Amino acid sequence: MAADSSQKGAGSYTRLLGLQVDDAARYAEYRAGMTPLLHAHGGDFGVDLEVARVLKSPADGPLNRVFTIGFPSREAFARFFADADYLAVRKKYFEPAVSRVCVLAEWEG
Numbered sequence: 310m311a312a313d314s315s316q317k318g319a320g321s322y323t324r325l326l327g328l329q330v331d332d333a334a335r336y337a338e339y340r341a342g343m344t345p346l347l348h349a350h351g352g353d354f355g356v357d358l359e360v361a362r363v364l365k366s367p368a369d370g371p372l373n374r375v376f377t378i379g380f381p382s383r384e385a386f387a388r389f390f391a392d393a394d395y396l397a398v399r400k401k402y403f404e405p406a407v408s409r410v411c412v413l414a415e416w417e418g
Contacts, residue, residue: 322386322417323355323379327372329409336374339402343395350389351381368411375413383417 330336347353355377366372380386389395 321379321381322383323377323415324386324412325377325414326375327360327366327368327409327411327413328374328407329368329371330374330406331408332406335402335406339398339406342398342402346392346395346398347378347389350392351385352389353379355379366411367413368409370409372409372411 357376358374360373360375363372380389
């Protein structure tokens with residue numbers, strides 16, 4: 310099956326990430342706070358999965374969330390993750406909620 314580049318979150322720079330979310334409520338607050346900022350930078354989520362069981366992982370420990378995040382360019386990705394408003398939301402909600410982040414793949418185009 311061919312990839313659909315019109316799919317929401319299918320920017321020209323995409324990362325596949327795995328997380329270990331330890332506080333689902335706080336992580337939900339993080340997502341609510343960062344999503345408008347993400348959209349302002351042209352980014353969006355593609356697939357987003359809560360994982361019940363991991364059979365194999367490159368992470369040093371468990372993962373329970375896997376998703377893609379896409380941007381129009383690698384530069385837009387970098388601007389988003391350097392944005393002061395995003396960093397404030399990340400510090401308040403993401404850092405206390407997530408114990409592990411693993412970049413599983415990234416691609417352009």
